[in-house]
Amino acid sequence: MTGTMTDTPAPAAGDGPPPPGGPAGAVAAALGSGWRRFRTRPVALRLTVYVALALALTLVVLALTATVLVRRPLPQTSGTIEVAGLDGEVEVVRDEHGIAQLYADSMSDLARGQGYVHAQERFFEMDVRRHATAGRLAELFGEDAVESDAYVRTMGWRRVAEKEVALLTPDTRTFLEAYADGVNAYLDGRGTSSISLEYTVLRLGGLDYQPEDWTPVDSLAWLKAMAWDLRGNMDDEAERVLTADAVGEERAAQLFPGYPYGEVTPIVTQGAVVDQVYEQDAQQGQTRNPMRPAFDADQRTALRDLRDGLARMPAWLGRGEGLGSNSWVVDGDLTETGSPLLANDPHLGSSLPGVWMQMGLHCRDVSPACPLDVSGFTFSGVPGVIIGHNADIAWGFTNLGPDVTDLYVERVRGEDAVYDGEVRPLRIREEVIRVQGGQDVRITVRAGRHGPLVSDVADQLSDVAEAASRRPGSLVLGEEEAAVALKWTALEPGTTADAILALNLASDWDSFRAAASEFDAPAQNLVYADTAGRIGYQAPGRIPIRKSGNDGTVPSAGWLPENDWTGTFVPFDALPSVLDPEEGFLVTANQAVVDRSYPYFLTDDWDRGARSERLRELLTERLEAGPVTAADMLEMQLDTRNPMAPVLVPHLLGARLPEGYQDDGQRLLGDWDFTQPAEGEHSAAAAYYNVVWATLLDRVFDDELPEDLAADGGQRWMAVVTDLLDRPDDPWWDDVTTDEVEQRDDTIEVAMLAAADELVRRQARDADDWTWGHLHRLDLRSATLGESGVAVVEALFNRDGWGVGGGAAIVDATAWDAAEGYTVTAAPSMRMVTSPGDWDASRWINLTGVSGHPASSHYTDQTDLWARGETLPWLFGSGAVHDAGADTLTLRPASEG
Template sequence: MTEDTTATRGPWASFLALPRAARVTSYVAVVVVLALVAGLATVVVLARRPLPQTSGELSLPGLEAEVEVVRDEHGVPQLYGDSLLDLVRAQGYVHAQERFFQMDVRRHATAGRLAELFGKDAVESDAYVRTMGWRRVAQRELALIEPATRAALEAYAGGVNAFLAESSPTEIALEYTVLNAGGLDYHPEDWTAVDSLAWLKAMAWDLRGNMAEEIDRVLVAGSVGEERAAELYPAYPYDEHAPVVDRGAVVDGVFEQDATTGGTRDPRRPAFTADQQAPLARLRAGLARMPSWLGRGEGLGSNAWVVDGAHSATGEPLLANDPHLGVDLPGVWMQTGLHCRRVSPECPLDVAGFTFAGVPGVVIGHNADIAWGFANLGPDVTDLFVERVRGDTWHYDGRERPLHVRTETIEVAGDEDVELTVRATDHGPLVSDVDDVVDVVGQVADLARRQGPAPDEYAVALSWTALQPGTAADAILALNLATDWDSFRAAVAGFAAPAQSIVYADREGHIGYQASGLVPIRRSGNDGRVPSAGWLPENDWTGEVVPYEGLPRALDPEGGVIVAANQAVIGEDDYPYFLGDDWDQGYRSERIGRLLDQERELSVDEMAALQLDDRNPLAPVLTPYLLGVRLRPGYADDGQRLLDDWDFRQQADSAAAAYFNVVWRELLERTFHDELPEESWPDGGNRWMSVVTRLLEEPGSPWWDDLATQDVVETRDDILRAALVGARDELTALISPTPREWTWGDLHELDLRSLPLGESGIWPVERLVDRGGWEVGGGAATVDATGWDAREGYEVTTAASMRMVVSLGDLDASRWVSLTGVSGHPFSGHYSDQTDLWAAGETLPWRFSRDAVVADAIDTLTLVPVPEDG
């Protein structure tokens, strides 16, 4: 899963951008008073009140038969029932027990209603989401999904609402105690099926594609010119880093993995239209002058790979997955199992894995027959259109057309309501009306004027495939029930947004890969990489999408290994459709593939160890240049000497890794900050590694010159020398004057914050809900992808949200771990009880068979039907 810098704080924090100083409200002050006056004991009582009942017996209205909820020592629930609807009803109840505040904040966020809870500082994000219309799209999706999926969503909502009906706000979550102590008087409303569907829009937004990149291309080119900007945006290195699928072509509209050339076997009709060929040719020709920005929030993505039995010590496939997302509390995933006591056509569910609190079913995991893992596909599914707007009309194809206008009211806690006017053209909502991040009208005005006369007003509309109603909820349920390659492919055909790379394995020994998602086909006037003039019809999307049958896939490839780590999906030459240019540069995928090829009998433990590989891909390239710079002996060069025998690994206790990464940040600042706009400064991720790798071979490049120094022209070695000395100074100030006392983990710390209370600015409140202090290794572009942003510091901003390895030969031998824990309650023992294991690179046994689950059981809760007369 890969969906700009605001995205790096997590799946909903990308649009919850509340200023820290403004988040100190009356309810926070009340908590502080409560803690001081009533004492710690009272706070503990209030904090423990929401902890769920996990043993004994509870009534759950709507059940047809008993459901057992078996929890292990980490609180992971495995549910056993006699029907699919009973199981998802019980899942809704258990999710609400552990995570309802998280679910409630998510639904307020996806409906544009955060201001109802958190006041005026949330109005801007609410206006943005309302303009996008996420919930409106979700409401339309409810009518499109299969009746069985709708029944499951309604049953899930019934379980959630049963928990709400029996619980007061103080029994649901500590956060409600805080909010209501501040005078909010809030009582959660019932959960609905639309609430579940809307959350999938938030995940699609987090992994949405290149909307920010379109903006940044214009900004950077405006600062340094298109020719110099092109040097900063290298094309994907196909010759060095293989795509996910390295063979095959589209023949008569269908992707065939053994085809060597594309086209058609039927001379009466082409495989694709001339209009569809033109943008491919134009994109190839324009790579040098139309740069590609790889910066949707460094670290968002995934590692997913699968090996066949020939590469496995078990003789059966092994599948690994670790999606990289934001680092918040509680984490995005909740481990859960859903099992029919007797699997039959009437009760077909037998699945376990990682779930979203708020959505029924298992999103990533395995059932009794197949396993699957996700990596963000990252295609170009968004386009910005610069519109000529005059009053209530917009200009298109030589005439004025009426804008689509609606008015919405945003309720604001403690303040006046806000009336929001949402305007849209046929291309989509005018996001520039409400959001500063995408309001680039001034910056793109020059682009617009080159294509037509100046209008009265410019605005920016967003086209995004996720704003079309889809059937992702159908796909999740169908995945849970799939039994083989064909049923798996049929299931993921409905996974429209976010677009995903999905790896597959089954117990018959097959492995596979399928790309999924809606990717628009553009007309020749729109290459999707910079904002387009919205008044020109030739810039429009065609209204068609890349057909599912034409998306790359592979079944049992000759090499027996499939790696999907956000690299390019397939080579450009023989593939007729444009999927995108903004791929990860392939450092992780190449490293994973190389290590897998070296081992012919991989064990589960070895697969899990590979997820922790922390070799910096830039270090072997940059370090020789750093060692070649002469520094004054003593203070100046004692940091440099750490690099002499460094193995390029970024372990938490490595002094050399600490020094190298500080040098890297210094190098980026001294090379690029003087010429690039601040919003486009380097984040230090994989694209910048590729840029600097090429730039190191040009010691006299103008990029090395510091414009702040007059009458001096700096070269590469001047900047490297300054970066080495600057890093020595910074580490002396941050850690110690003694280099051997430096450690990468001391800088690269993982802190987990519970939003929004965890960023209230009030220390007692933050201590209640936040956890932190884990010193971790890894880094940007390493397989152990603990991302950090060079514009901000060294703290971890993205990381593996979970890790799993599935053994298809023995499902009970599989392993898993979550970044946080099952519970969303700060005083639960399962709030962050897996983080220590995660940080240490350890995993938990993932029991699947009934006997194994029961053997590890700590608590069993029995949910029973309510008697008819009850």
């Protein structure tokens, strides 16, 4: 700044002192002749103006300083950077959206390059993830994170990841180590303000911190968080019990209708007969429907606490519920190109940055020495591509959702537990949780034969054990302590990292299945297509076989051997699988994978099939009109037809409402096609319908159910209301808070009138001006500082306000909770359609952007496109990628010395 002043021309005579240089000089120059005018005014006024000017200049300097700090972490995307550890040059070609395609001459250099680029764009996200999976969030965020850390420490996610390293193949370990080297090369010599804005903000809050080196264990531990997120719904049975406690067994049963086997097409039809099923069940020691024990009032209270405890886990670590996905694949005989087409859009909680980062990893010369040539969606912090395609095959995921967790009530005597009439020692260790700005927290972690005693750190689970001990003769005897253990397949070391690399390298169906066989957790539905024209499906994962005393639906007595798992898992070759189905296509949308003839129990808590049946309907319609195109597949992903509307709308149209604004919404329904666009035709009807739906659920159920059991409006509740509509005098229709006894039509009319009032209040008097997108908003929030409670900080990291179509149980699955409001809670985290006949004709889009830096133009640059239903070209060939390149960065080996 001082140097700038020497370049300022001398003032003209009578002009007074020259304006200051630098940023202040820019302000003075902008003032122009005003600078000269205020100098001649009275002294008091002049002093006031000088003070105001000084304040303005200070604010400008602060703003410029803030801008520098905000922009400082942005990555270098062109030129050359020396990177320690590289054997040769890595070319990083970024397109106009910042999506990077890497080219190198060895697998290790590709992994190093990927680690470097991931760290450039998203290291803070990576660092938070490894702190979360190690139970060390409190080191960054203080005492609010202690409970989460205690849960994770007790489950021991990082300890399991440490054991997994030794199980992996040498190639996978080498790949992980090279990736870590790339991350650390980026970190080397960088201060935290150059890594991410979040560190700067945390430093202002008193955090004194420098990131540790990245390790392969950091990558493996994040896979545990993904397994937790997709583990299945661990509190379903608790909710059933608590509902029965509130309204009685018979009426509670109405709220949990069984899965509609026979009405929903499974992914795979095995063709086995029932007699064979139960014969094999007997051989495996597994029964399908054992008698369930009753629960007394204390136990029901404890189960409520259990659900509350699980809900305290941070949402971005995963709830294990409310998530889903769509994927489908079509044989080349049915497509316009003559080659298969594969579509996928995983539905996950919305966050900023989004969970995915698009990237390509390409050996310049593909050979046995350097075989990698892959592109797709990656996790920052994990090497390789999770979902995508290579030069030969494409694959997609949806959640299989099998029951892979059990709770066991244990009889504990000091440092021992009772099992099979004998006392067995527990494994005990001490853990210290460091707390930023607070005192260390010490916890004792105990584990038995069924896993860690999670009740030691969760008062909620302790209540479960206490309630169990009060049940005479049922669980705990004498003076013994009751504790609750968690058994979960992901708490045993696995080989999922091997599976990821093997999928990236697979070249045909056999090598694809071999890769899938290593995919332990989370269990997924894998769809497949290849350049040879074949399509298929494979279910992977470690799915336990239980003994006769345990169906996995309620906590079991841990001291009885008959409640154990058998120690074996459903054999991989027995998991559902199909190659080239006769139908010519496969649809997976979290519905039942198999019918009741399948010989092993996976779960009965499938998605109820609304999305899968709609996708089958759309595919069938398109095939009747001619071959399917990639554009057809993309259009199907955006389908917004509400599956419940055709059932409920006839009843809404039959309601007798007063004329005027109160029946304007009903008029809209008369011409509605049941779709839910954000804007335009049918959007007003969709807005009215959804407000009626939320209001109706509130009127029917919330007068009797506790708040934590409120109807969320998902597929289960659609099934419940469908049944009730045929029973107009069912007690559920009655509002117990009134003296009258309401029936179906009464309650529907009240809901419709209330919905009209709400929309007039929220949007407009004229019903034609209502829109679903005005209500149904996508707000993207940073899971850490975006929830800080400090407005200026939240404004830096959050991006809000996209009006979107779709909804719960819809193919365009922008879920919302009817008990909470209309804001999107989960959404398609990405959309892709791959074209094995011409990879460059594939399309993709991300919910956010590739960057984790708020100042980057790629922070949310794909969100507008995503919200409009648009996609980007997914170029794969080297020529096409380079032609579309906007920036090219060369990473080269560091000079010696």
